[in-house]
Amino acid sequence: MVRRELREHIFKMLFQIEFNDMSDMPEHLMLYFENLESATDEDKEYIKNKFEAAAKKVEEIDAILNEKTTGWKTTRMSKVDLTILRLAVYEMKWDDDVPTGVAINEAVELAKRFSGEEGPAFVNGVLGKLAD
Numbered sequence: 247m248v249r250r251e252l253r254e255h256i257f258k259m260l261f262q263i264e265f266n267d268m269s270d271m272p273e274h275l276m277l278y279f280e281n282l283e284s285a286t287d288e289d290k291e292y293i294k295n296k297f298e299a300a301a302k303k304v305e306e307i308d309a310i311l312n313e314k315t316t317g318w319k320t321t322r323m324s325k326v327d328l329t330i331l332r333l334a335v336y337e338m339k340w341d342d343d344v345p346t347g348v349a350i351n352e353a354v355e356l357a358k359r360f361s362g363e364e365g366p367a368f369v370n371g372v373l374g375k376l377a378d
Contacts, residue, residue: 247289250352252296253333255282257356259297261329268301300336307335314375318368327365330356334373346377 247255255278262274275297279290300307308320311331320328334353337344344352350373357365 247285250355252289252292253352254356254359255285255293256296256300257329257333257360259293260300260333261325263301263304264325264329271301296341299340300333303336303340304332307332307339310335310339310376311372315372318372324361324365326361327357327368330361330365330369331372334369335376338373338376350374350377 259271259275259278263271266274275294279285279293282290285293311323311328312319323331330353333356334349337349337352338346341349350370353373354366354370357369361369
C-alpha cells in the first residue's frame with residue numbers, strides 16, 4: 247500500500263476512538279484488519295503502530311488544538327475534522343518520517359474525501375497556524 251492509503255486506514259481507526267472505549271480498540275483493530283485483504287502484514291503493523299502512537303497523544307494534541315484555534319474548540323469541531331487534525335498534528339510534532347508540508351497536504355486531502363464542504367479550508371487554516 248502507498249502511504250496515502252495507510253494514512254487513510256490510520257484515520258479510520260483513530261476516528262473510532264470517538265465512539266469506542268480505548269480498551270476495546272485492539273479488538274476493533276483486529277476486526278478491521280480481517281476485512282483489509284489488500285494489506286500486507288507490514289502494512290498492518292505500520293497502521294497499528296501509528297494509530298496507537300497517535301491515540302496515546304490525543305489529550306496532548308487536543309490541548310495544542312484548543313490553544314491554537316479561536317472560537318473552535320475541539321468539542322465544537324466535527325468528529326471527522328477533529329480526527330484529521332489529530333492525525334496531522336501527531337505527524338507534524340512526533341513523526342520524523344513526515345515533513346510538515348506533507349502532513350498538512352495529506353490532511354487537506356483527507357478532508358476533501360471525508361469532510362464537508364468547509365472541511366478542507368478549516369483543516370488547512372488550523373494546521374497553517376500550527377506550522378508557523
